[in-house]
Amino acid sequence: SQTIHQWPATLVQPVGSPLSLECTVEGTSNPNLYWYRQAAGRGLQLLFYSVGIGQISSEVPQNLSASRPQDRQFILSSKKLLLSDSGFYLCASYDRVGQRDEKLFFGSGTQLSVL
Amino acid sequence: ILNVEQSPQSLHVQEGDSTNFTCSFPSSNFYALHWYRWETAKSPEALFVMTLNGDEKKKGRISATLNTKEGYSYLYIKGSQPEDSATYLCALWAGTASKLTFGTGTRLQVTL
Numbered sequence: 001s002q003t004i005h006q007w008p009a010t011l012v013q014p015v016g017s018p019l020s021l022e023c024t025v026e027g028t029s030n031p032n033l034y035w036y037r038q039a040a041g042r043g044l045q046l047l048f049y050s051v052g053i054g055q056i057s058s059e060v061p062q063n064l065s066a067s068r069p070q071d072r073q074f075i076l077s078s079k080k081l082l083l084s085d086s087g088f089y090l091c092a093s094y095d096r097v098g099q100r101d102e103k104l105f106f107g108s109g110t111q112l113s114v115l
Numbered sequence: 116i117l118n119v120e121q122s123p124q125s126l127h128v129q130e131g132d133s134t135n136f137t138c139s140f141p142s143s144n145f146y147a148l149h150w151y152r153w154e155t156a157k158s159p160e161a162l163f164v165m166t167l168n169g170d171e172k173k174k175g176r177i178s179a180t181l182n183t184k185e186g187y188s189y190l191y192i193k194g195s196q197p198e199d200s201a202t203y204l205c206a207l208w209a210g211t212a213s214k215l216t217f218g219t220g221t222r223l224q225v226t227l
Binding site for chain 2 (some may be wrong): 004034036043044046050051057059064090092096100101102103104105106107108109
């Protein structure tokens with residue numbers, strides 16, 4: 001099965017500072033990769049997904065960007081953080097060449113507080 | 116935009132009670148329906164992935180059913196325990212999409 005490494009676990013950043021969250025995947029090749037966010041009191045919102053190296057789809061207009069420089073590496077970035085970027089960020093991986101009943105594997109998450 | 120709805124939004128039950136939640140989704144272009152359990156400060160963990168109409172799956176005291184023709188799935192917990200306290204998420208994989216669409220979840224709290 002897959003293992004998703006996500007860091008850091010917690011992050012406190014001032015408004016206007018840059019952001020880089022990294023996610024790496026083990027145990028699969030050529031997965032679909034996802035960045036989700038849970039804002040306070042809300043469900044799981046898909047921010048970005050990638051079906052291959054250099055391929056990024058954005059789900060919602062926002063202050064964030066994503067990149068996939070390697071097959072099993074997915075990075076979430078921002079040049080200048082806003083207060084509204086605070087939340088719990090999750091990276092996830094899906095083996096798209098697997099069976100129909102494949103599940104999503106999640107990283108341990110990053111709690112970002114922008115002050 | 117796919118609309119995946121879960122009800123109730125939150126639920127508070129006593130230890131030993133049985134409970135169930137609903138996930139509603141568009142029935143057209145169905146591919147798979149996922150259920151995840153998400154404890155505070157942890158990663159969501161898959162409970163079930165259901166692909167066929169009429170599917171029933173069970174894991175211990177938790178079970179789920181699927182009706183793809185009418186677009187709903189039920190999650191049942193028998194004899195709730197405090198460790199069942201979590202948010203339960205359903206998510207739809209539709210057609211040839213490359214992503215899951217999550218519902219907003221049902222937050223379950225089980226007290227002694």
